[in-house]
Amino acid sequence: MTGEAAAPADEALGYEQARDELIDVVRRLEAGGTSLEESLALWERGEELAKVCRRWLEGARARLDAALAEEAAQDADAADGDEE
Numbered sequence: 001m002t003g004e005a006a007a008p009a010d011e012a013l014g015y016e017q018a019r020d021e022l023i024d025v026v027r028r029l030e031a032g033g034t035s036l037e038e039s040l041a042l043w044e045r046g047e048e049l050a051k052v053c054r055r056w057l058e059g060a061r062a063r064l065d066a067a068l069a070e071e072a073a074q075d076a077d078a079a080d081g082d083e084e
Contacts, residue, residue: 010048010049010051010052011052013049013052014056015052015053015056015057018049018052018053018056019049019053021045021049022046022049022050022053025042025045025046025049026046028042029042029043029046
């Protein structure tokens, strides 16, 4: 599995889907019993899924920060209006 081949499919994954698949990958790795080749493939998949989750979380954080900044600006404008 190459990162380039997996990237378009990963972009379509939602956070919950990527997280659930990542949990499954981790469980399979922790359980052992896989060949070195399969373990490496699982690890690579886990890395890709972790990146998908990280992008979703970073996007959510940016949206929250923007909403909080907008709210703070509105509060500041309202406070300035009260002083007049």
